[in-house]
Amino acid sequence: MSSGREVLRVENVTKRFGGIVALDKVNLSIREGEMMSIIGPNGSGKTTLFNVINGVLKPDEGRVVFEGRDVTELPPYKRAAMGIARTFQIPKPWPNLSVRENVAIGALFGRLQGKITVKEAIAMADEIIEMVGLSEKAEAEAGKLTVPEKKLLELARAIAMKPKVLLLDEVVAGMSPRDADKVMETVVRVKREYGIAVVSLVEHVMRVVARYAERVVVMHQGRVLVEGPPGEVLRHPKVVEVYLGGEAI
Amino acid sequence: MALVDPWTVREAVRKSLPALAIYAVLLAAYFLIPGKSQLFATILFYALLGQAFNIFMGMTGYVDFGYVAFLAVGAYAFGVTAMALASLGSPGWTLIPLGLLAAAGAAMILASMVGAIALRLRGAYFAIATIGVNEGLRYFFEGANILGGSIGLYIVKDLKTLFGDEGYQFMATIAADLLMFGLAGFTVLVTAWILSSRMGFALQAIREDEDAARALGVNVTKYKVLAFMTSGALGGMLGALNWALKEGVLEPETVFFIVYTVEAIIIVVLGGAGTLLGPIVGALIYIGLNYVSNVYAAPLLEGIGIKASGLHLILLAPILIAFIIAAPNGIIGLLRERIRNPTIRRFLV
Numbered sequence: 001m002s003s004g005r006e007v008l009r010v011e012n013v014t015k016r017f018g019g020i021v022a023l024d025k026v027n028l029s030i031r032e033g034e035m036m037s038i039i040g041p042n043g044s045g046k047t048t049l050f051n052v053i054n055g056v057l058k059p060d061e062g063r064v065v066f067e068g069r070d071v072t073e074l075p076p077y078k079r080a081a082m083g084i085a086r087t088f089q090i091p092k093p094w095p096n097l098s099v100r101e102n103v104a105i106g107a108l109f110g111r112l113q114g115k116i117t118v119k120e121a122i123a124m125a126d127e128i129i130e131m132v133g134l135s136e137k138a139e140a141e142a143g144k145l146t147v148p149e150k151k152l153l154e155l156a157r158a159i160a161m162k163p164k165v166l167l168l169d170e171v172v173a174g175m176s177p178r179d180a181d182k183v184m185e186t187v188v189r190v191k192r193e194y195g196i197a198v199v200s201l202v203e204h205v206m207r208v209v210a211r212y213a214e215r216v217v218v219m220h221q222g223r224v225l226v227e228g229p230p231g232e233v234l235r236h237p238k239v240v241e242v243y244l245g246g247e248a249i
Numbered sequence: 250m251a252l253v254d255p256w257t258v259r260e261a262v263r264k265s266l267p268a269l270a271i272y273a274v275l276l277a278a279y280f281l282i283p284g285k286s287q288l289f290a291t292i293l294f295y296a297l298l299g300q301a302f303n304i305f306m307g308m309t310g311y312v313d314f315g316y317v318a319f320l321a322v323g324a325y326a327f328g329v330t331a332m333a334l335a336s337l338g339s340p341g342w343t344l345i346p347l348g349l350l351a352a353a354g355a356a357m358i359l360a361s362m363v364g365a366i367a368l369r370l371r372g373a374y375f376a377i378a379t380i381g382v383n384e385g386l387r388y389f390f391e392g393a394n395i396l397g398g399s400i401g402l403y404i405v406k407d408l409k410t411l412f413g414d415e416g417y418q419f420m421a422t423i424a425a426d427l428l429m430f431g432l433a434g435f436t437v438l439v440t441a442w443i444l445s446s447r448m449g450f451a452l453q454a455i456r457e458d459e460d461a462a463r464a465l466g467v468n469v470t471k472y473k474v475l476a477f478m479t480s481g482a483l484g485g486m487l488g489a490l491n492w493a494l495k496e497g498v499l500e501p502e503t504v505f506f507i508v509y510t511v512e513a514i515i516i517v518v519l520g521g522a523g524t525l526l527g528p529i530v531g532a533l534i535y536i537g538l539n540y541v542s543n544v545y546a547a548p549l550l551e552g553i554g555i556k557a558s559g560l561h562l563i564l565l566a567p568i569l570i571a572f573i574i575a576a577p578n579g580i581i582g583l584l585r586e587r588i589r590n591p592t593i594r595r596f597l598v
Contacts, residue, residue, distance in 0.1 A: 054464060056460075056463075056464065075463070076463050076464050077463050077464075077465075077466050077467055077468050077469070078468075080464060080465055080466030081466045085465070086464055088461070088464075092458050092460065092461035093457075093458075093461075094453065094454050094457030094458055094461065094462075095457055095458075096453075096457055097453055097454075097457060101450070101453070104450065105450045105451075105453075105454050105462075105465065105467075106465055106466075108447050108450055108451075109447075109450075109451065109454075109465055109466030109467050110465070110466050113466055117254040117256060117257070118254065118256060118257055118260075118445065118446060118447060118450070119254070119256035119257075157465065158465075161465065161466060
């Protein structure tokens, strides 16, 4: 478990879509260098929570505090420049640009925005591309990559932003166990090297959660159901009930 | 920092060389091929139109159907400046910097006004909103009887006051065309600089996926407005030189003619949207085909008894469609896909 200082806090966040309460008074605290997994079945509010943290959605109630500063009203691009980076569940690379250009844009507009030249951004992109193992594809158009490669590209693009908090949305979903381990080991390396807090959303790949997460938060119907170390949480009767249905216990 | 980053400057210079070389050849042809100077001036006008349009449409993917309004307000601003300077008795040369400044300024004001409203819309919605801008402005000029209303402004008299009879002849012919060559070179440098700087990366990210751009730190509104204003200012100066200085006549019907916008779209898409060479190559092909079908092919058909007004356009359309089908990313896009040789690729910017 990490004992670093708190980088991100979600306070009493509620988000409604019409009559549906997608997030119901959610509280979370994430520490520097921590690896947290948020799990929960489809529709439990995980992605909505990410969108509130990243600024795509404004909460109806509550606030998001990043490094002691209330960022609830800030647009996504400002939060990104402050150090909140994310990947998308369905990868959103810039398809007609090369892998190198994709990652360089991350470097140019991330936390180093305004402090880095194009040349430096491209050099940094090449380093990160090598780190995630995409060097052979550096010149390739991002749209022509395979899905696991696109996920690696998104990871590289987010790392290039030099974030303090890295939000990974289903980064290993649909990957073979070997590819998933490769991605997660890269994440762990980056986390250690830069002291980034990592929050990953995972729907089903419990093996990855059990192996890599330091803390697990289970969401159900817009609420935080259980929170704690993976060994405890994954065996918790409420969690088993949520995943397997009431009859199973 | 980005402005003086030496790498960006070097990249911009390298990227601009092929385009500047094409304009140098056009300039040589303009002077050296007898009786064809206006054909090359027409190619120049359309290449510039495409280039100026490309900075917004090509780089961001937003299609502005009201684009020619920038040329129109630029032309009017230049015309009004000419009238004011003539009545003040200023020396003629002052018109060029002041008139161009007024043209760029008027276009940028229009761009910020249209942009503030329409740039909140995405994709097709933006395109639909901008159609109204051009037509609305035109009817506003005509209906409210502004600057000559539907009759327009005739500034030949003022230009003659400024430059004298002989001086005007020179200004309206060779000088206007040379200034347009100068503007073309300037536009190449502006485009090359954008492509080599943070702004170019931001615009491409917006074009490729605006949501991802926003989530990854790009201030999309700022960059869209910047590109829109740059593109508009260059268009305003083009309109000023082409209609106010060269023709001396500003009629709403001509300067707000929506077909210029459509032609700009064709030229940019034909050559390769978002590339530096694309609009220039697009203009060469578009005007070249237009010229061949108008001057050679249509008379040939008329010779065997097929007569119709606009026959050359009927010939032109399927050829353009064939080009777009064969090269959906434009000629430069196609060449970039096909050519792997890194030395040649360096020139396909």
